Amino acid sequence: MQHIISVQNVIKNYGTHRAVDDVSFDVRAGEIFAMLGPNGAGKSSTIRMILDIIRPDSGTIQVMGSKINEKTKDIIGYLPEERGLYKDVKVIDVMVYIGTLKGLSNAEARKRSMALLEQLELAENANQKVKELSKGMQQKIQFAVTILHEPQIIIIDEPFSGLDPVNTRMIKDILLQLREKGTVIIMSTHQMHQVEEMADRLMMINRGRRVLYGEVSDIRRQYAEHAVVIEGEGNWEALPGVSGIRKDQNSRDGILLYLEQGTTPDDIMGEIARSTQHRIDRFQLALPSLTDVFIASAGESIEEAERQHQEQKEVTHV
Incomplete structure (x- = not known):
């Protein structure tokens, strides 16, 4: 090409x-x-x-x-x-x-x-x-x-x-x-x-x-395993207590979970399935946004990267 x-x-x-x-x-x-x-x-x-x-x-x-x-x-x-x-x-x-x-x-x-x-x-x-x-x-x-x-x-x-x-x-x-x-x-x-x-x-x-x-x-697709969508019943407010989840938020399709590095969807599925507070009706991989991909690859948020760049500029001009 x-x-x-x-x-x-x-x-x-x-x-x-x-x-x-x-x-x-x-x-x-x-x-x-x-x-x-x-x-x-x-x-x-x-x-x-x-x-x-x-x-x-x-x-x-x-x-x-x-x-x-x-x-x-x-x-x-x-x-x-x-x-x-x-x-x-x-x-x-x-x-x-x-x-x-x-x-x-x-x-x-x-x-x-x-x-x-x-x-x-x-x-x-x-x-x-x-x-x-x-x-x-x-x-x-x-x-x-x-x-x-x-x-x-x-x-x-x-x-x-x-x-x-x-x-x-x-x-x-x-x-x-x-x-x-x-x-x-x-x-x-x-x-x-x-x-x-x-x-x-x-x-x-x-x-x-x-x-x-x-x-x-x-x-x-490469970073798809960093997020999953689930639907079901239960006390979803208890999800922050489940290990391996970086953050969770509601979406039109259910609860969107962002996974920490080293945590697989299977890990989350198993842990939630063992919980007595939840029933899972649907569990699938979610295509991450490019912002999520950046965080996963760079190890920091865009805001954090910009903040550190600004601090470096201020130090340089002191």
């Missing part, structure tokens, strides 16, 4: 801090590839190295089979985590201007801009200044600018930041449509639940190192 982007053994240091530590992965033609991990994990640094904004200290990166150059940059649409538009300029004028910078004629840039504004339900805002729009509207304009020149590769960093559920769904639908047309999409986010239904493959990264990599469906 054709590799559109290849990253091999890349390392990036900022002073004494290693932000990216021997990371390797590839992105294939026609897929949505997700880079997942907490804030400070090294995702944005990796993206900036792919785009040649910063250089790796070691390792190799290729885009379309060679080192990135001005020609390959023209086929990439990039939505950075740090948003920025010309605030005192009309929306349509900003979009047309950026479209011309990407090689479109003025007329074509205007035509595509209006079509995108219509699709994003912002056509009536075309002649407003950017600063007059809400944060969510500005975010949608930034997204529109990213895909305006119909790039072959789209790289988006925290694409759903600042969006409500309705607009998040809208952006997701557009991305899925672009994937169907053959566009390669790389998404970087710490909001793992947002990409579960979209990504074909993923890389999870924590503290600069790759912790998981592969097909989303395969990874979730």
Whole structure:
């Protein structure tokens, strides 16, 4: 299968801090590839190295089979985590201007801009200044600018930041449509639940190192034994006393149990079956969320990883 982007053994240091530590992965033609991990994990640094904004200290990166150059940059649409538009300029004028910078004629840039504004339900805002729009509207304009020149590769960093559920769904639908047309999409986010239904493959990264990599469906199946769903009767509030359960919660399908490392579903089944307080009507493996997979593989929650990253930054700047 054709590799559109290849990253091999890349390392990036900022002073004494290693932000990216021997990371390797590839992105294939026609897929949505997700880079997942907490804030400070090294995702944005990796993206900036792919785009040649910063250089790796070691390792190799290729885009379309060679080192990135001005020609390959023209086929990439990039939505950075740090948003920025010309605030005192009309929306349509900003979009047309950026479209011309990407090689479109003025007329074509205007035509595509209006079509995108219509699709994003912002056509009536075309002649407003950017600063007059809400944060969510500005975010949608930034997204529109990213895909305006119909790039072959789209790289988006925290694409759903600042969006409500309705607009998040809208952006997701557009991305899925672009994937169907053959566009390669790389998404970087710490909001793992947002990409579960979209990504074909993923890389999870924590503290600069790759912790998981592969097909989303395969990874979730691999970690399926870390959660079970049960239905039945009894005093389910007594479940925290059953050994081997990390936590439990109600779900639409019954009681969802998250298992500790080293505990198998058979262990839990046996212990609950021996209990005089419970009767089990259904007991099955539950496909874990990507957040659960991250905890199982990294040994800590996303929040804990982000907290430790922030503490490290504060120590570094003392």
